[in-house]
Amino acid sequence: MRSKGLQAYCFGLYAFLYAPLAVMVAFSFNTARRNVAWKGFTFQWYGALLRDAELARSVATTLELAVVASLMAAVMGMLAAYAMTRHAPFKGRGLYSALLNAPLMMPEIVMGVGLLSFFSRAGVPLNFWSLACAHALIALPFTTASIRARLLSLKESSLEDAAMDLGATEWEAFLQITLPLARPAIISGALLAFTVSFEDFVTSFFIAGIGIVTMPIKIYSMMKFGVTPEINALATCLLAITIGFLFIQRFLDARSRLN
Amino acid sequence: MSDAPLLELIGVAKSFGAAKVLSGINLTVGHGEFLTLLGPSGCGKTTTLRIIAGFERPDSGKVLLRGRDVAGLPPYKRDVHTVFQHYALFPHYSVFENVAFGLRIRRLPEAEIQARVTEALALVKLAGFADRRTTALSGGQMQRIALARAIVGRPSLLLLDEPLGALDLKLRRDMQLELKAIQRRLGIAFVYVTHDQDEAMAMSDRIIVFHQGRIEQTGTPAEVYHRPRTSFVADFMGSANILSARLLRSYEGCARIRVEDEVEFDLPREEAPPALHGGELCLAVRPERIHVRYEEELPLRGDCVSLPAVLTDTVNLGDETQMFLSLFKKSAKTVVAASMDARHQTERQDGTPVWVDIRWKDILLLEPPPVG
Known part of the structure; x- marks a missing residue:
């Protein structure tokens, strides 16, 4: 029967997708040092994580980066989306919008190499701020898309027209109507940008200067000695955080569509 | 300056890309007047409204507000307010703050804002609604809030873009009367856009009929209805039988007309027929002005x-009976007559020969539609 076959296919697909995650989560609670056999339940690896100062520093760096990069991407995304939705169709708008989305399509390795050679040519020191700029660049398509969709639906409802009709200048209408009503989309876009920056490895690997160790880079270096239960525990934490973020983001998206 | 009309459009034209939306629009709005822009969708009436409001800039022509050209001014520099088609209430503000928006932008003192918003809400009969959220209101209530928000700043001109379009028929009728009453009471001039000719007839001091970006006719509701100038206006305002006709001869006070290239008769009339293109014109008769007479009647x-005619079909619509008549042998065109008379409600067999009587004054001679 058709549905039996489909069921089996779906089951197989989801097993393939999620079994590795399940194994990883399970082994993060395993007492054994090796990921081979189940010996018993423990929280010890989570404790070890907390005591690892180097790891803690890399997590802090990653969080700081993600906050700065998502703020930058949110501000730039708002400006870009406003330009694309509010102003009379300007010449090259299609190209502008395609270029904004390019980082989505571009292989990350190309971005990494490109940014590295650009920064070294331009004499920009490789530090926290140059890395933050790079992250903002990768995250920009996400914030722009989210805010743009919201601004388009706002435009449909003539709310800004109504504000200007009642005497508000374009700037006043932006501050009092557009910005508050676009806020859920801005936050939702910024959350996406946050996760993009948080988990970025390739770009960071290329342009992180000396002394800047983000968490993904730290995990990579830990893995050189094999996948330890600490790494499983760390990945499990990241998984939990990511799922939490996704929920918040979906919730905000739904709310921004409802109004 | 004070004798200038409140608003005057002179030769306004507008295109969007290759599409010509308006050409050569001239119109005036007097102080306190209720003017309706009437026409089918896509005829340019909403674009005209947006040009008056300042959301669109005309390609050419002048927009004079009290004699001053405002064509280049943004919306916030005109004391003209708009009631939008879908209300456009601010969802993140309460009813009170929605109405107060324009006053807060103008930084009026708080006490005055309180007083004026309260007064405006009372005027639209929503006095108790100040603290509600706008998202929880019905369509009719949102419409009233939108109206209160637009009049609270006491504009000299209010623009309304199909404001009742989203309401059901019963509510529409009530709101029409109420809008008209509010307009009279405030003495604010209204420019009202609609595609509903009944609404236009019921509310307006004057109607401007739009068609394909041009003004077809301007006049009071009675003028536009009883003396349409073109076949489009005759058909759009109520319904009309439109027939092709030719003026054969014109004597003093009398014209010989040939209809559908077949039926000829003399038509006495005082005024000269409209400007003609080689004698071609249109003849229009409203269905309710055609009297159907059976052979035995006087x-x-x-x-x-x-x-003489042949009854081809009869449709009973409750009070009204519609009769479809064939008057011509060569042309397949049928003429519709409508009657409230009970004697037409008894079934007559299709194919019954009848007489059609039309009073001279009910025969409208019109400009034919432009060719092409």
Whole structure:
């Protein structure tokens, strides 16, 4: 029967997708040092994580980066989306919008190499701020898309027209109507940008200067000695955080569509 | 300056890309007047409204507000407010803050804002609603809030873009009367856009009929209805039988007309027929002005044209009976007559020969539609 076959296919697909995650989560609670056999339940690896100062520093760096990069991407995304939705169709708008989305399509390795050679040519020191700029660049398509969709639906409802009709200048209408009503989309876009920056490895690997160790880079270096239960525990934490973020983001998206 | 009309558009034209939306629009709005822009969708009436409001800039022509050209001014520099089609209430503000928006932008003192918003809400009969959220209101209530928000700043001109379009029929009728009453009471001039000719007839001091980016006719509701100038206006305002006709001869006070290249008769009339293109014109008769007479009945008394016809179909619509008549042998065109008379409600067999009586004054001679 058709549905039996489909069921089996779906089951197989989801097993393939999620079994590795399940194994990883399970082994993060395993007492054994090796990921081979189940010996018993423990929280010890989570404790070890907390005591690892180097790891803690890399997590802090990653969080700081993600906050700065998502703020930058949110501000730039708002400006870009406003330009694309509010102003009379300007010449090259299609190209502008395609270029904004390019980082989505571009292989990350190309971005990494490109940014590295650009920064070294331009004499920009490789530090926290140059890395933050790079992250903002990768995250920009996400914030722009989210805010743009919201601004388009706002435009449909003539709310800004109504504000200007009642005497508000374009700037006043932006501050009092557009910005508050676009806020859920801005936050939702910024959350996406946050996760993009948080988990970025390739770009960071290329342009992180000396002394800047983000968490993904730290995990990579830990893995050189094999996948330890600490790494499983760390990945499990990241998984939990990511799922939490996704929920918040979906919730905000739904709310921004409802109004 | 004070004798200038409140608003005057002179030769306004507008295109969007290759599409010409408006050409050569001239119109005036007097102080306190209720003017309706009427026409089918896509005829340019909403674009005209947006040009008056300042959301669109005309390609050419002048927009004079009290004699001053405002064509280049943004919306916030005109004391003209708009009631939008879908209300456009601010969802993140309460009813009170929605109405107060324009006053807060103008930084009026708080006490005055309180007083004026309260007054405006009372005027639209929503006095108790100040603290509600706008998202929880019905369509009719949102419409009233939108109206209160637009009039609270006491504009000299209010623009309304199909404001009742989203309401059901019963509520529409009530709101029409109420809007008209509010307009009279405030003495604010209204420019009202609609595609509903009944609404236009019920509310307006004057109607401007739009068609394909041009003004077809301007006049009071009675003028536009009873003396349409073009076949489009005759058909759009109520319904009309439109027939092709040719003016054969014109004597003093009398014209010989040939209809659908077949039926000829003399039509006495005082005014000259409209400007003609080689004698071609349009003849329009409203269905309710056609009297259908059975052979055994006496002709209509007075000045009328009597023509033989064949009854091809009868449709009963409750009070009204519609009769479809064939007057011509060569043309397949049928003429519709409508009657409230009970004697037409008894079934007559299709194919019954009848007489059609039309009073001279009910025969409208119109400009034919432009060719192409």
